[in-house]
Amino acid sequence: MYKQISSTQNTTIKHILQLQEKSRSRKKEGKCILEGFRELTLALEGNYAIDTLLFYPEICSYERIQELLATAKNTPECIEISKEVYQKIAYRGSTEGVLAIIQTKEHSLKTITFHNKTPLILVAEAPEKPGNIGALLRTADAANIDAVFIANPKTDLYNPNIVRSSVGCVFTTQIAMGSTAEIISFLQEKDIAIYCAALTASEHYHLQNYQKATAIVVGTEATGLSDEWLNNSTQNIIIPMQGKIDSMNVSVAAAIVIFEAKRQRSFL
Template sequence: MFKQISSIQNPLIKELFQLKEKSRTRKKLGRFLIEGQREISLAIKGDYKLDTILFDSDIIPFNQLQSLFDTNTIDCVEITKEVYQKLAYRSTTEGVIAVAKSKIIALENISFNTATPLILVAEAPEKPGNIGAILRTADAANIDAVFIANPKTDMYNPNIIRSSVGCVFTNQIATGTTLEIIDFLKSKDVNIYCAALSDNSEHYHNQNYKQSSAIVVGTEATGLSNQWLENSKKNIIIPMQGEIDSMNVSVAAGILIFEAKRQRNFK
């Protein structure tokens, strides 16, 4: 059987709403919300532990929920449309929200299954939508890890989960300061390639990414900090043929990562 909640004033619903809205609450409780069937399935595949699944039976009946998830080991709560709309992040949705336990996203938990890992680093990305797009690119290229330097938001922000379509759960991710990540890369003998508009930058496609490589991208507004530029093996640039001299960080990351994959024969 399952519980039923019909009021948005219910203490559990109030707490879950804070999980949705507040990074501070997510960090304090070590929990976050996942909305959508595919996203929840990817989280389970990524070995995230679920506490609770809430569902609107007008959208997804309980028997359908049972066919998708192991409802014998997860608490299930039926909620009304009003409660669901209070917790849902998307206007078009699939009627199911999960409460999951956070993981510690730290450099010390990173391990590589190859001697020549390919890593994408993004420094201080401000928009959750860009982070989500970067994670989708990383998943599509099946790279070894994504590092977020000097993060501006936590990785369980609902907009990151939404815009990554669950790829926040499929990638190996770590966050840290710029210096911490540089030290980690150096300790693993990873070559650092920084996307930068500098006088000594060379065209990205003229580099060799077959060895252990980290491709580092910054924000479109400010680029990368000097710490990165001073520690790079080579600063690289994507040639522009129009009037502007930069592009969206997730687009740039995709171009650079897939050039590295092309050189590696997409293995």
């Protein structure tokens, strides 16, 4: 028999709301909130530990909970919640009746491991919009690249909007965060070519050779990349625009270049 919570004033429920709303609490405790079976399944696949699992039995059956927990590396506390509580803590409209408190991970450069000699990496400098970060992570997953680096991060990686917009890819993608200087040093030490998306001193992206170890670097749509990146670039690249504007959404631009790199590598 599982523990039950029916009051929205319960301390556990208040704790969940705090983790959802406050980046400081997530970072201090090393925990975040996760919703939905797809996201939970990916978190378990990414070897994340679940502290507490909450479910609304009218939507999520006991059998589904048992199936989910069968793949968990630990035994979390399971709590049955009422409709009122579920509606209070569900961050989005359709979460399939299940939420969890999970332990977050460290995302330093020292945690990165490559399983081949020619890794393909996406680097995003100072992305702020959770939707863009989530879209970049989905692109990385779709192309099955080796890692995503976030330089000079402005947003908490476990922001609920990033978790949601990445559709759980934040849990299965190898991610590292650091300063621009740290990431450039890391790439140079490992002899990884740096291709910076930029408007100046650029060559067309499809004319480059991405078959070697490669980092594709993108900046924000508003300011682009910092001089520090441009000064250390192997080659600046550009996607030729045929309309009236000179740029596109950062996740779209990243996808175009990444899949060109994947196309080239398909011939190896």
